[in-house]
Amino acid sequence: MGGDLLVPVDDSVTLRKTVAHVANRGRDAPGRPTLHFVYPLSERLDAGEETTAAADAEELLARIEVWVEEDLGDDADQVAVETALIGSAEYLFNPGDYADVITEYAAERGIETVVLDPEFNPQGMAPLLPPLERELSSAGLDVDLAPVERPTRRNPLTRPAGLGQFVVLFCSTYAFYLVVGGTLSTFDLATGAVSATIVAGLLWRITTRGEVDLTSLAWRLARMTLYVPFLLWEIVKANFHIAYVVLHPRLPIDPRVVEFDAAVWSEMPATTLANSITLTPGTLTVDVSQRHFTVHSLTRSAREDLLDGGLERAVRFVFYGRSAARIATPRERGARTGEERTSAEETAPTEEAAVTEGENA
Amino acid sequence: MTPQEIAVAVLVAGGAFFALVAAVALLRLPDIYTRTHGASKSDTLGAGLALAAVALTFGAEISTVKAALLILFMFLTNPTAAHAIARAAADQGIDPWTVDEEGESE
Numbered sequence: 406m407g408g409d410l411l412v413p414v415d416d417s418v419t420l421r422k423t424v425a426h427v428a429n430r431g432r433d434a435p436g437r438p439t440l441h442f443v444y445p446l447s448e449r450l451d452a453g454e455e456t457t458a459a460a461d462a463e464e465l466l467a468r469i470e471v472w473v474e475e476d477l478g479d480d481a482d483q484v485a486v487e488t489a490l491i492g493s494a495e496y497l498f499n500p501g502d503y504a505d506v507i508t509e510y511a512a513e514r515g516i517e518t519v520v521l522d523p524e525f526n527p528q529g530m531a532p533l534l535p536p537l538e539r540e541l542s543s544a545g546l547d548v549d550l551a552p553v554e555r556p557t558r559r560n561p562l563t564r565p566a567g568l569g570q571f572v573v574l575f576c577s578t579y580a581f582y583l584v585v586g587g588t589l590s591t592f593d594l595a596t597g598a599v600s601a602t603i604v605a606g607l608l609w610r611i612t613t614r615g616e617v618d619l620t621s622l623a624w625r626l627a628r629m630t631l632y633v634p635f636l637l638w639e640i641v642k643a644n645f646h647i648a649y650v651v652l653h654p655r656l657p658i659d660p661r662v663v664e665f666d667a668a669v670w671s672e673m674p675a676t677t678l679a680n681s682i683t684l685t686p687g688t689l690t691v692d693v694s695q696r697h698f699t700v701h702s703l704t705r706s707a708r709e710d711l712l713d714g715g716l717e718r719a720v721r722f723v724f725y726g727r728s729a730a731r732i733a734t735p736r737e738r739g740a741r742t743g744e745e746r747t748s749a750e751e752t753a754p755t756e757e758a759a760v761t762e763g764e765n766a
Numbered sequence: 767m768t769p770q771e772i773a774v775a776v777l778v779a780g781g782a783f784f785a786l787v788a789a790v791a792l793l794r795l796p797d798i799y800t801r802t803h804g805a806s807k808s809d810t811l812g813a814g815l816a817l818a819a820v821a822l823t824f825g826a827e828i829s830t831v832k833a834a835l836l837i838l839f840m841f842l843t844n845p846t847a848a849h850a851i852a853r854a855a856a857d858q859g860i861d862p863w864t865v866d867e868e869g870e871s872e
Binding site: 584585587588640641644647648651652656658659660661662679680681683684685686687689690691692699701703 | 784791794795796797800802803810811828829831832835841846848853856862863864
């Protein structure tokens, strides 16, 4: 339908004005256009711990519906409003991912125009808007920037942060300073406090992400301390294997590239897994895109170990708790190695189904 | 020798051994990807063992904590560097060496 508008939303400072602009535009358009407000969720929903993000999103969408009614008053019946959470089956990482879910939603409902909130920046990190605009235009959508005034030009790096972030950052910086300094003299205590204050004061809005949830952080750290010896043991074991291979007169190597979708759903777990794979000798992470890992493996047995998913399971245990450790291994989910790539590609559609089954089990 | 000295000697010997393995791997392995394996990982363990020996030598001292921190940083930065090298190679379109090729070319 021609007049329908799609608006990706996020809790930004200009959201209220963008909604007002979109409501007016809908009222002035001929016919009875539908206004779609969608909230792209950056974390996958079934990961367990992060359900508050979804609840906040639902609340925001409900508020938007009220705002539209408020703005239009008696004209409220000239537009239809629809709201939705999108992208909850994946975790969204870069502008391309956002563009993909938005384009998909638009294509399903035949929407041709996207209105962007100038402060739409759900990642809160690098500026998202210009590349997102470009991606959406190249997907064949009309993209308009809502002409709203921005109250203040914020530093794009900062995020809403509370006292918790400041304290956590201050304490860790201070502790690090004292450990490296090696003494508890008055001079070090004083300079450390000054340095930590400066560092925390400058960076507290940048370093940490979202609210600091001390209990879940503590659990994560506790599980991490279980993970480290496990990883060390894997590293030592695998190093002996590599030493054997390298020093063997015939050099029995069989290098191959393996690709698989890891069952991890946000940046930290994906990074931890990628680094752990690289640390374990015989396997080397070449590329990670979202949760798709490209891994170079040196020997057959290193490849077998990787696809048995011991490391992946351990990383899930650290970040999502014990229940997530039981998801099926990459092999059972249909990972592809160089030699069997063509046959695996034919069966690709069943791969996703296998993942879902594994998670429900 | 005290038990502590023995432990330190074992760790240093192990560290030297894995550093040597890394050097041999760099010479013997065929292409950039496989060499990255050898150079980055055996080296991480080699340096890690040497630092563990340092930590043990100093005993309960602040240097021990520093050595432990150094090990931690090595375990964070080495895989990142290895990944950067491998990814740069992949972006350049360098195909990994495989066993099949060996039969044809040599």
